[in-house]
Amino acid sequence: MTALSVDIRVAFPEFSLTVAQDFKGAGITAVFGPSGCGKSTLLRVIAGFERRATGRVAFGSQVWMEGRRQVAPHRRGVGYVFQDARLFSHLAVRGNLDYAERRAPGGPFAYSFDDVVEVLDLAPLFGRRATQLSGGERQRVAIGRTLLARPRLLLMDEPLAALDTRRKGEILPYIARLQSAFGLPILYVTHALEEVTQLCERIVALAGGRVVAAGRVPEVLERLDLADVQGRFEAGAVLRGRLAGTDPAMCLSRVDLGGAVLEVPAVALPEGVDLRLRIRARDVSLARGRIEGISIRNQLPARVLRLSEEANSAFAEVLLEVAGQHLRARLTRAALRDLGLAEGQDVVALVKAVALDRQALPRGLAAR
């Protein structure tokens, strides 16, 4: 698979970005971090929109940037989905799609015009103008238009940021489907952890114009030193499990984590399906043994792997092993001292809330 290799610097008066990072040539990679950390700038450099950038960008055997020499953006074959859609206002939806289709290089292509229209459900919008579309529809058209130029690499710059939660929910499944339907490498910029866990396999986390972590999503998200990037309340871990069964009376599903079992609100999916669960560190408490007479039912046997106390703070984070997977707990330092926790110790993790990742939805169903 063609990989993207980036080693660049851009200096603005108030901000500079330095990134040396290789990206996989397949799958969805999240470019993640707080607002203003340089995520969009990185994408713009890769697309060729930042003339002030220096360094090197190469995609496979093609060098797109070397020193100050740059290949023109339109020759790179990079598709860019902008946060604000940027549909051409002088053309209707169909015109916008045709614009891209006409400029695609010679085929054959992995997918046709009709494939894109069908996957993104664009046919009903053909006659409308950009101004007559809802935010979600506009982004769907923008994504479709970008795909029709047959890019070799797809950059998505917070495509959902301008949308409310309901519209986000509308679009996410479409984006999740892109990967399986069209097989493009995608860089997906976001500052929303939900989107990372729902869509992406890999993550490159940026903070203050630098890469602070990179790797597979579950592994990066469970690393303690990322708390600052994610923001305190978002720190958490991703667990993989299998849907073991559902109790319709109580509306609860059981998820087998490979030994331990977790109860979650009923999931409307067939048994045996693989799921990904996100558990925030602040939703995990620790006890030295099982506790009776408490409302929390998810009590998982765990082992303490690492303790990290935060300087000048009331809090500490604990990395745990549960059924061979990692979980994080956020406690007060006082609680840590009172429990007398030490690395290697066996404890019970009390899980107060679990979020189900949509990407858990089986790939076979998502693929067309």
Add this chain to the structure above:
Amino acid sequence: MDLPDLGPLWLTIRLAGITTALLLLVGTPVAWWLAFTRARLRPVVEAVTALPLVLPPTVLGFYLLVFLSPNSALGGLWLSVTGSTLTFSFTGLVLASMLYSLPFMVQPLQAAFESVGRAPLEAAASLRAGPWDAFFSVASPMALRGYLTAIVLTFAHTIGEFGVVLMVGGNIPGRTKVVSIQIYEQVETINYDAAHMLAAILLVFSFTVLLAVYSFNRCFPVHVG
């Protein structure tokens, strides 16, 4: 009542048409550059293109007379190549009109390109459209209203030109005698009937053109933004 000589009117329309067409070719790249450049030279170029707005036409005309005369470098070169002078000729008039009407072409176009902005151009580039392609397929249609305004203002302004023409072109029937000068001449010779008629023709013509453009603009709003 004698019908006034309509020759100068046709000459005026021809002058305005040619000037507008040529300015469209010259003004578009200037406006584009001004809209998108980050060069430090930009305010200088902006000031120069705006000069004809504030200078008295006589000043402009005087300098043009100096620079276009057979004794100047440009005028001399023109004379040796074509065998005719630039001053007191239709070609000289076109050159003078282009300078005189330059801001009326450049400023609306610049504003239109600025309001289109870089965003749609980046979108076009990400869809594999090269710069020329993006200019014709995205920027120009989106700036259509700006083009319309620029063309109409340039045309109308050139029709109304008087001082510069007088300085550079003189008053040669069939070559440089435009309608504004003809009116002046009729008034000077106390031939008010002809002056009335020409003035009325100019008034009605200008009003009709402007009305047509503004109505068109209203009925067919260009989808921008």
